[in-house]
Amino acid sequence: MDILVNGVLLGLGYCLIAVGMALILGVAKVFDLTYAIYYTIAPYSALVLIRTLGPITPVWLIFIVSVGASVVFALMTHSFLILPIQKQHVVVLVSTIAVCLVVQELLVFKAGSEPIHLPATLRGSANILGVWVTNQKLLVGGVTVCILVMLWVFLTKTRLGLAIRVTAEQPEAMKMAGGNTRMIYLFTAILASIVASIGGLLLSPIYPPHPYEWLDLLIIALAVMVLGGLGNIWGCLPAALILGISEVAVAIYVPFGGIIKRTVGLIIILLILVLRPTGLFGVKGWEEES
Amino acid sequence: MSARIGILQAPLNFFRKKTIYPIVLLLFMLELLFPIFISNYWTLRIIMFANLFVIYATSFDLLAGYTGLISFGHSLFFGGAGYLAGLLSLSFGLPLTVCIITGCLFALIVGLLLGYICLRLKGPYLAVVTLICPLVVITILYASPTILGGENGIAGFAQLAGGSLIKQFYIVLALTMVSLLIILVLARGNLGLILKTIREDELGAEAAGINTTKYKLIAFIVSGFFSGVSGTFYAHIMGSIGPTMLSLQYGMSPIFMIYLGGASSIIGPAIGAYVITFLDLYLLAFPYMRIIIYAAIIIIFLRFLPGGLMAVPSEIGRLKRWLS
DSSP: OHHHHHHHHHHHHHHHHHHHHIIIIIISOOOOTTHHHHHHHHHHHHHHHHHHHOTTOOHHHHHHHHHHHHHHHHHHIIIIIIGGGTTOHHHHHHHHHHHHHHHHHHHHHHHOSSOOOOOOSSOSEEEETTEEEEHHHHHHHHHHHHHHHHHHHHHHHSHHHHHHHHHHHOHHHHHHTTOOHHHHHHHHHHHHHHHHHHHHHHHTTTSOOOTTHHHHHHHHHHHHHHHHOTTOGGGHHHHHHHHHHHHHHHHHHSTTHHHHHHHHHHHHHHHHHHHOTTOTTOOTTTTTOO | OHHHHHHHSOOOHHHHSTTHHHHHHHHHHHHHTHHHHOOOHHHHHHHHHHHHHHHHHHHHHIIIIISOOOOSOTHHHHHHHHHHHHHIIIIIOOOHHHHHHHHHHHHHHHHHHHHHHTTTOOHHHHHHHHHHHHHHHHHHHHHOTTTSOGGGOEEOOOOGGGGOHHHHHHHHHHHHHHHHHHHHHHHHSHHHHHHHHHHHOHHHHHHTTOOHHHHHHHHHHHHHHHHHHHHHHHHHHHTEEOGGGGSHHHHHHHHHHHHHHOSSOSHHHHHHHHHHHHHHHHHTTOTTHHHHHHHHHHHHHHHHOTTOGGGHHHHHHHHHHHHO
16 A cells, blocks of 8 residues: 555655646657756746745746746757757757756855755645645646646647647648747747646655756656657556556565666666567557658 | 668768778877877867767768668767776776776677667667666666665776876877777768668568678677777776766767767768767866757757758759859
């Protein structure tokens, strides 16, 4: 029971990390690894805000400012760096990793390499099926489910969502139909950065963020996405739950589990990409396009 | 992707011809004289490390530039071979040559395995898988602090040539000369041509009767072996080795070097290795700015000069034509 509840909550957190990545990498098919930086920027800007305005800063203001910072960063990287070279996936990969390294070093320079601690959005804890968990984790779970539902409605029911999916499948067709693919890519980036920064803010009291966090985040997001099938947002939820539960189980039962649990995600990516590149619930033929 | 890498081919005709071999040999002959003129210990040491990184970067170029299989985890060969050599030397007290040869062979086998695993993957998927492999190894290292040294790594094993800098310098110089010439001959010969064909059009290569599986594996093996060579020598010169040698920093550095110098030209990455190693020396004063400056340089190069330094003459020519 312990494993199940903690694993599910961890998995929901992972899902929150991965869903924005699934949006930008899976749906828009841009290999943008700066995604992890959108996630890291939010808690750091919240920290700056709290330090300047004092501890009584209203929560809504923190959320607006940090999400705004992350959106501005996403817009800048996309419009100046990624859009002109978008077709060459590997070049995008190399240059976005370079951007991640730049931001990492800037954060180390300005804020130190120690993890930063932010106050929890919700205090206290609750008893779920006989296991005590903090309210913050429950909040993360709830928000994850809300975001998934909202994304699903947005992508399947609205015209803009349709436009995003069409642009991912056939950008030329979208251009011929008179769509502005540039704006659509930028919009996808904004959407992903909003999801990422909300995730960053909500998860930061549980897992204190530090400048080197982006690689771990990237691996979690990639593991969840690859397990769920690239290009398939709905695979994220079960995949994240599987990853979360298995990590908690490994941490409890295996010797040195606390260290080894980090390889679970890595080994999942390796096995899935090598043995079954479509993932558990993948769309067939996706990997052949690139 | 293929169109882009097509541009990356070194457009400098001067370096394409056979004149390259005498030039390379001449430069190495010049380096033979360095210990006579340069008495500064650290300068010599930096040149020696630059030579090691030349092997590392050029071997990476054979895989990434020529075959188009850009791996983000080349530190697996570099650090893995170094770790094995260091462990053998420290725990079993084996002689240095045995350690080095075992380390290099280990890198070769790892190259074969990794190549076999990654046969079906290309582009970003290959990058992700290769990015992950060294991280798995690092986690295993962290989990066994007693045998493998944990986060601190292992230290205190035998140094190359008993730690004498001049001897080390000449050994590394000879090694670099031999490795670079082997890689040059391979890359400019039939093998390089076949690898380029696979990069541009794998299906077409297969249709032309090329066993692509075999040649991809060969690229992985050769590249892994020479990276292992540089890794073992690096470890035995330092006398210590830590998980950093497997980290993303060392995985990214050959990528920086090949894009700085110009991919798929062998000479370009060698120049890139020298430039980056010497930049390292001057940036020691600003430890925080190091990675920032590298990353900024590489972003600018990828964005505005995808051919690297090797493409500078042709870019100038284009500019002149555009002006006139």
